[in-house]
Amino acid sequence: MDLNAARREPLTLPVSFDAADACFHGHFPGNPVVPGTLILGLCLEAVRGHLGRTGALRVRRFSFSRFAAPGAYELRLEERETDVLCTFSRGGTVFAQGRIEA
Numbered sequence: 001m002d003l004n005a006a007r008r009e010p011l012t013l014p015v016s017f018d019a020a021d022a023c024f025h026g027h028f029p030g031n032p033v034v035p036g037t038l039i040l041g042l043c044l045e046a047v048r049g050h051l052g053r054t055g056a057l058r059v060r061r062f063s064f065s066r067f068a069a070p071g072a073y074e075l076r077l078e079e080r081e082t083d084v085l086c087t088f089s090r091g092g093t094v095f096a097q098g099r100i101e102a
Contacts, residue, residue: 010076010077010078010079011046011050011051011076011077011078011079012074012075012076012077013046013050013074013075013076013077014072014073014074014075015042015072015073015074015075015088016071016072016073017034017068017070017071017073018070019032019069019070021070023035023038024070032069032070033067033068033069034067034068034069034070036064036096039064039068039088039095039096040059040062040096040098042075042088043062043075043077043086043088043098043100044057044059044100046075046077046086047077047084047086047100050077051077051079051084053084053100053102054102055102056102057100057101057102058100058101058102059098059099059100060083060098060099060100060101061098061099062086062096062097062098062099063096063097063098064095064096065094065095065096065097066093066094066095067095068088068090068095068096071090072090073088073089073090073095074088074089074090075087075088076088076089082101083099083100083101083102084099084100084101085097085098085099086098086099086100
């Protein structure tokens with residue numbers, strides 16, 4: 001993920017997964033799927049690194065609506081009053097979405 005190529009309001013980050021990456025060797029061979037923990041980890045890293053949230057973060061109501069194959073996606077972070085809405089999507093199709101609270 002290139003955390004430097006971003007635009008604000010909401011913060012939008014390009015994310016790309018290479019099918020040759022080691023995480024796909026066991027998840028699932030012949031039909032690779034991006035692990036949900038990897039998507040969630042990217043959200044947490046972006047909230048800390050780009051939005052400056054420190055300390056313990058709490059994941060709230062995070063859901064995965066579609067399997068994500070290797071390829072290019074977009075991670076969007078919308079700062080709200082009490083949390084950050086994270087949306088992982090491609091071409092208008094949402095694959096995962098949830099909230100992270102500080």
